[in-house]
Amino acid sequence: MTFKEQLDSMFNPxxxxxIGASNTLGKWGFNILALLLGDKSRDIYAVNNREAxxxxxxxxxxxxxxxxxxxLAVITVPFKDVPSAMEDCIRKQVKGVVVISxxxxxxxxxxxxxxxxxxxxxxxxxxxxxxxxxxxxxxxYSNFNTVIFLPPLRRGPVGLISQSGNxxxxxxxxxxxxxxxxxxxxxxxxxxxxHFEDYLEYLAQDDxxxxxxxxxxxxxxxxxxxxxxxxxxxxxxxxVVKAGGTQAGAKAARSHxxxxxxxxxxxxxxxxxxxxxxxxxxxELIDVALLLLGQxxxxxxxxxxxxxxxxxxVMTADTVARHGLELPPLSPATIDKLNxxxxxxxxxxxxxxxxxxxxxxxxLWPLIEDENVDVVLVIGSPAATRSFVGWFSLHAPWVxxxxxxxxxxxxxxxxxxxxxxxxxGRYDKPVIFCSMGIGIVKQGEVYSLMEQNHLIPYPTPExxxxxxxxxxxxxxxxxxxx
Amino acid sequence: MTFKEQLDSMFNPxxxxxIGASNTLGKWGFNILALLLGDKSRDIYAVNNREAxxxxxxxxxxxxxxxxxxxLAVITVPFKDVPSAMEDCIRKQVKGVVVISxxxxxxxxxxxxxxxxxxxxxxxxxxxxxxxxxxxxxxxYSNFNTVIFLPPLRRGPVGLISQSGNxxxxxxxxxxxxxxxxxxxxxxxxxxxxHFEDYLEYLAQDDxxxxxxxxxxxxxxxxxxxxxxxxxxxxxxxxVVKAGGTQAGAKAARSHxxxxxxxxxxxxxxxxxxxxxxxxxxxELIDVALLLLGQxxxxxxxxxxxxxxxxxxVMTADTVARHGLELPPLSPATIDKLNxxxxxxxxxxxxxxxxxxxxxxxxLWPLIEDENVDVVLVIGSPAATRSFVGWFSLHAPWVxxxxxxxxxxxxxxxxxxxxxxxxxGRYDKPVIFCSMGIGIVKQGEVYSLMEQNHLIPYPTPExxxxxxxxxxxxxxxxxxxx
Numbered sequence: 016m017t018f019k020e021q022l023d024s025m026f027n028p029x030x031x032x033x034i035g036a037s038n039t040l041g042k043w044g045f046n047i048l049a050l051l052l053g054d055k056s057r058d059i060y061a062v063n064n065r066e067a068x069x070x071x072x073x074x075x076x077x078x079x080x081x082x083x084x085x086x087l088a089v090i091t092v093p094f095k096d097v098p099s100a101m102e103d104c105i106r107k108q109v110k111g112v113v114v115i116s117x118x119x120x121x122x123x124x125x126x127x128x129x130x131x132x133x134x135x136x137x138x139x140x141x142x143x144x145x146x147x148x149x150x151x152x153x154x155x156y157s158n159f160n161t162v163i164f165l166p167p168l169r170r171g172p173v174g175l176i177s178q179s180g181n182x183x184x185x186x187x188x189x190x191x192x193x194x195x196x197x198x199x200x201x202x203x204x205x206x207x208x209x210h211f212e213d214y215l216e217y218l219a220q221d222d223x224x225x226x227x228x229x230x231x232x233x234x235x236x237x238x239x240x241x242x243x244x245x246x247x248x249x250x251x252x253x254x255v256v257k258a259g260g261t262q263a264g265a266k267a268a269r270s271h272x273x274x275x276x277x278x279x280x281x282x283x284x285x286x287x288x289x290x291x292x293x294x295x296x297x298x299e300l301i302d303v304a305l306l307l308l309g310q311x312x313x314x315x316x317x318x319x320x321x322x323x324x325x326x327x328x329v330m331t332a333d334t335v336a337r338h339g340l341e342l343p344p345l346s347p348a349t350i351d352k353l354n355x356x357x358x359x360x361x362x363x364x365x366x367x368x369x370x371x372x373x374x375x376x377x378x379l380w381p382l383i384e385d386e387n388v389d390v391v392l393v394i395g396s397p398a399a400t401r402s403f404v405g406w407f408s409l410h411a412p413w414v415x416x417x418x419x420x421x422x423x424x425x426x427x428x429x430x431x432x433x434x435x436x437x438x439x440g441r442y443d444k445p446v447i448f449c450s451m452g453i454g455i456v457k458q459g460e461v462y463s464l465m466e467q468n469h470l471i472p473y474p475t476p477e478x479x480x481x482x483x484x485x486x487x488x489x490x491x492x493x494x495x496x497x
Numbered sequence: 498m499t500f501k502e503q504l505d506s507m508f509n510p511x512x513x514x515x516i517g518a519s520n521t522l523g524k525w526g527f528n529i530l531a532l533l534l535g536d537k538s539r540d541i542y543a544v545n546n547r548e549a550x551x552x553x554x555x556x557x558x559x560x561x562x563x564x565x566x567x568x569l570a571v572i573t574v575p576f577k578d579v580p581s582a583m584e585d586c587i588r589k590q591v592k593g594v595v596v597i598s599x600x601x602x603x604x605x606x607x608x609x610x611x612x613x614x615x616x617x618x619x620x621x622x623x624x625x626x627x628x629x630x631x632x633x634x635x636x637x638y639s640n641f642n643t644v645i646f647l648p649p650l651r652r653g654p655v656g657l658i659s660q661s662g663n664x665x666x667x668x669x670x671x672x673x674x675x676x677x678x679x680x681x682x683x684x685x686x687x688x689x690x691x692h693f694e695d696y697l698e699y700l701a702q703d704d705x706x707x708x709x710x711x712x713x714x715x716x717x718x719x720x721x722x723x724x725x726x727x728x729x730x731x732x733x734x735x736x737v738v739k740a741g742g743t744q745a746g747a748k749a750a751r752s753h754x755x756x757x758x759x760x761x762x763x764x765x766x767x768x769x770x771x772x773x774x775x776x777x778x779x780x781e782l783i784d785v786a787l788l789l790l791g792q793x794x795x796x797x798x799x800x801x802x803x804x805x806x807x808x809x810x811v812m813t814a815d816t817v818a819r820h821g822l823e824l825p826p827l828s829p830a831t832i833d834k835l836n837x838x839x840x841x842x843x844x845x846x847x848x849x850x851x852x853x854x855x856x857x858x859x860x861l862w863p864l865i866e867d868e869n870v871d872v873v874l875v876i877g878s879p880a881a882t883r884s885f886v887g888w889f890s891l892h893a894p895w896v897x898x899x900x901x902x903x904x905x906x907x908x909x910x911x912x913x914x915x916x917x918x919x920x921x922g923r924y925d926k927p928v929i930f931c932s933m934g935i936g937i938v939k940q941g942e943v944y945s946l947m948e949q950n951h952l953i954p955y956p957t958p959e960x961x962x963x964x965x966x967x968x969x970x971x972x973x974x975x976x977x978x979x
Contacts, residue, residue: 049893118842179808263824264815270844271807296959326661333746342745362752411531477778
């Protein structure tokens with residue numbers, strides 16, 4: 016079996032044995048088994064040497080007693096029992112193992128000894144394993160999942176590797192809330208056998224995956240990571256939170272995934288040289304992923320701002336400047352075009368402040384066409400129509416044609432939003448929306464269309480500008496941005 | 498009439514005339530009238546010299562034709578007609594005027610001339626006015642509101658003054674979403690007559706208001722602002738977004754509220770010397786307000802972190818350090834107490850990583866009691882119980898007593914949350930929650946109790962630490978923090 020085949024069978028096993036299956040709600044062996052039981056396409060086996068049945072399944076005293084072949088074993092037994100469970104897995108000739116159990120190298124010398132035993136056993140048997148001290152993995156295309164406490168998943172172009180289970184959960188939950196879909200995820204834990212670098216190499220070969228996200232505390236093979244990244248980032252962006260960047264954080268990382276024991280220090284400069292986008296926190300990671308998936312790469316850092324309110328225009332100008340981006344003067348042709356669309360009250364400059372109370376598409380086209388502008392940032396959002404109409408329903412319910420009006424506005428929004436997509440493609444230029452004003456209703460066809468295209472509005476101009484500054488730098492790295 | 502009585506009658510008028518009332522949906526004169534019509538406790542008059550009726554009300558050609566007395570006139574007519582409308586208001590002896598109409602000093606010379614006329618007329622008549630180029634005001638205690646496109650308001654301890662209408666909307670909407678309640682709001686617009694400083698003085702005297710928030714582009718009376726602030730911040734915190742801090746932002750501000758024309762430059766240092774908390778964006782403003790309202794002022798910057806996951810603990814340590822806060826070593830007594838509560842796998846240091854998957858209160862009490870700790874930051878939240886139980890309902894619906902279990906957990910959460918409040922009071926120490934993991938369900942008694950007490954979880958440790966660093970500095974200014 017090649018390395019890729021080995022990992023394939025872990026992300027898409029035909030049969031799975033849970034070693035440590037439990038009847039006690041809340042235990043890992045209960046929760047994961049409950050999740051696996053929902054998977055009717057696979058053979059699921061419960062292994063427990065003290066029970067006859069677990070959650071209605073026959074329980075086998077050992078994986079060796081399981082009648083059929085087992086592709087993947089998931090181990091949740093107490094850490095001191097993991098080495099012998101691993102022995103059994105090898106004798107059973109499983110193709111891969113996920114060790115959920117914690118209490119190993121991250122807790123000190125005793126645990127480190129046990130972890131070393133597991134590694135030795137697995138190496139002898141030639142079996143790759145995930146973890147220990149992890150939450151497992153999922154693949155939305157093979158419909159396989161061992162990761163508990165996640166909301167319903169959505170398929171999509173994001174691959175994720177996280178050295179922390181709970182950081183992984185936060186990334187996935189935030190991502191789902193922002194309309195991202197995931198392809199493969201692995202919680203890599205202590206990385207006693209398979210390393211971040213192995214998963215990175217594997218995800219890079221997956222055609223479903225367009226962006227690779229990572230949460231890193233420490234890299235075991237820093238040089239290999241950089242070599243891989245240098246190749247991958249030419250085609251697929253890699254965005255990582257590298258935690259433990261401060262002294263306090265590094266100290267906390269040491270007691271968490273035992274990350275620094277034997278790990279390489281990869282500097283910010285090295286990340287940059289390999290084209291890796293490094294961010295500081297989870298919200299930033301999601302924000303950058305959305306831009307990378309929803310937008311063409313920017314050709315430069317000159318931002319044209321269109322705002323439906325003056326105060327937001329001022330704050331946006333501030334945040335654009337603070338993030339090292341520029342607000343170019345608009346071309347005379349753009350000024351002319353806007354003069355013909357707007358009343359003479361408009362700001363006559365960049366930001367374009369239309370001073371109205373609803374987003375106006377006719378001000379958007381000239382900005383997309385303007386050669387002085389590399390990126391269009393819109394403060395205002397097509398998806399606000401519903402709350403706009405909702406306000407009237409509340410305060411002017413006696414208006415008879417409100418529903419009709421709302422539908423008309425929404426169908427116009429749909430047409431125009433499709434034109435935004437078309438114009439983005441034609442001019443190969445990002446158009447980024449930010450919400451404001453009367454709030455965003457996350458419902459309806461307009462919002463769905465935005466979500467499908469990773470165009471949902473950023474909650475603040477600050478977050479859009481922060482993400483954009485990362486993407487402009489990446490685009491410069493690729494030689495696309497000037 | 499004293500200055501206070503004049504403003505009182507604007508925030509709580511017995512009778513209101515809308516000059517520029519309109520039958521056209523979407524116009525200011527329509528939208529505001531629709532809002533006012535919902536107010537059955539006041540006499541509302543429509544003024545329009547071309548219609549006999551507006552929205553079912555008899556329309557008067559001029560405010561002079563209104564039969565009864567008028568406390569407040571709201572003007573929405575085109576800007577060139579505002580001076581004569583103001584003349585009429587003076588003859589009618591109204592107590593105050595709100596000029597919504599824009600197109601004045603912010604658009605250039607012509608508008609500036611009209612604005613000067615309005616100021617002259619109003620000064621002659623001794624009438625204070627709000628605006629022009631604004632969205633008006635509300636008072637949730639008098640139930641008066643002219644501000645359109647807001648979701649239903651909630652009463653509470655926040656007073657807000659915004660020089661931008663749309664920034665004000667964003668602040669109010671974000672605040673409401675975070676559980677804040679508002680008392681008085683004024684959109685101050687171009688401040689041709691009443692200045693930010695006037696409203697500040699007025700809100701400072703309002704006993705319902707515990708925190709004053711502001712959005713500032715430029716101050717007309719910088720010295721007066723600082724003198725007022727120096728007195729007010731001894732009792733009530735003032736938190737402001739001062740926009741236009743960059744060159745690009747300042748330029749945008751010039752074409753917005755004409756802020757720099759005749760305004761004073763107040764430096765960051767001057768804000769600090771007056772105890773004013775200055776933030777950069779709206780989310781930060783809300784975050785700081787929540788801390789000020791929900792928490793005792795911290796006695797120092799030593800943060801004890803309790804985390805239900807290791808990765809989040811590392812990122813929290815990073816962000817706490819980046820914001821100039823400290824992670825002190827825990828006292829030996831705390832380590833002992835935690836040893837008796839946690840399995841030997843815990844991190845044995847600060848952050849306290851309990852490595853479990855649900856928030857555990859028994860780890861919280863020792864941190865609150867620890868003399869080394871000034872602030873407790875909890876990564877995890879009592880309000881997560883619902884989504885925890887929800888996950889089981891989805892993946893293990895055959896468990897028979899899930900509902901019961903959920904109710905039991907929630908009632909325990911309620912008891913413990915009340916103990917958190919009690920401990921916070923007893924030790925006079927902030928306890929700040931951050932969400933993570935399986936997400937927060939914004940429902941149920943637990944979330945309500947958190948919301949009522951301004952204890953709802955911050956969405957990221959980053960945002961909690963950023964807000965905390967501001968509050969620690971303010972606490973230092975007051976001599977409370979070391």
